[in-house]
Amino acid sequence: MTPAAPPFTFLPGAPGSPVILHVPHSAREIPVDVRAGIVLDDVALERELDHITDAHTAEIAAEAAGLATATPWRFVNRLSRLVVDPERFPDEREEMRAVGMGAVYTRTTHREVLRPEDVDPEPLVERYFRPYARAMTDAVADRLAVAGRAVIIDVHSYPTERLPYELHGEGPRPPVCLGTDSFHTPPELLAAAQKAFAEVGETGLDSPFAGTYVPLEFYGTEPRVSALMVEIRRDTYMSEPGGPAGAGLHRLASALADLVDAVSG
Secondary structure, three states: OOOOOOOEEEEOOOOOOOEEEEEOOOOOOOOHHHHOOOOOOHHHHHHHHHHHOOOOHHHHHHHHHHHOOOOOEEEEEOOOOOOOOOOOOOOOOOHHHHHOEOOOEOEOOOOOEOOOOOOOOHHHHHHHHHHHHHHHHHHHHHHHHHHOOEEEEEEEEEOOOOOOOOOOOOOOOOOEEEEOOOOOOOHHHHHHHHHHOOOOOOEEEOOOOOOOOOOOOOOOOOOOEEEEEEEEEHHHOEOOOOOOEOOHHHHHHHHHHHHHHHHHO
C-alpha cells in the first residue's frame, strides 16, 4: 500500500439510511515499516494472515450494499488487524491483552511471538488506531444528525475449528453467531437478524464471540445508536484457512441485504 492510500475508507450510502456496515478485519495489507516490527518470516506471516483475516467479508458487505433497497454506508478497514485492531480497547480494559491481542498484537492466533513483548504500542495506536476511531465516531455522528439514528452492523467471520487464542471458544460455533450488547442491541434488531440469516442455517448468540462495536463517545449513553455483530463461520462461504470464496458468499450477501432492508425503514 502506498503512503498516500488511506488506512480506511467510508463509502456513502443512501442519504437517509441509518445503517453502517462496518468491516474491520477483511484486509491483509501491512505497511512496510510496520512489517519491519513483526518477527515472523514471510511464510509464517502469510499463514498467520490466513488465520486472522476475516477473508472476503468486504466483498460480502459490498454485494449486500448493492442488493439492498436503501444502500447502507460502509466503513471498511484497508489494513490488516495485525497493524492495529480497531475494535480493541487501547488500554487495560481489553481482556484480549491476556493473550497478547490488545490493540497492537504481540502474539499470533497460535500464541506464538508476533512482536517483542516489550514493544511500545503507542506509535501504532497514535498513527492508526485513533484516526480510525475518530473517523468512525464522525460517521456515526453524521448518521445521527441526518437520519436521527445509527445502526452499526459489524461484518466478521470466524474459523470452523477453535484457534488457541480464543478466550471463549468452548461453546457452540453456529453458521452465524450474532454478537449483542445489552444497551445497544434492541430486540427488534436481533429478531431481524435471526430472520434474515435463517436460510443460511442456525444462528446463535454471543458464542464463540460476543459483544458489538460502538464508538466510545456513544457507548452506553446514546440509545439512538444500535449495534449488532455478525460473525459468519467460514466454512459456509470459503475454503479455510485463507482460501477462495464459494457460492455461499452470495447467499450470505443476500441475507445481509435482507437485514439491512429490515432495519433501514
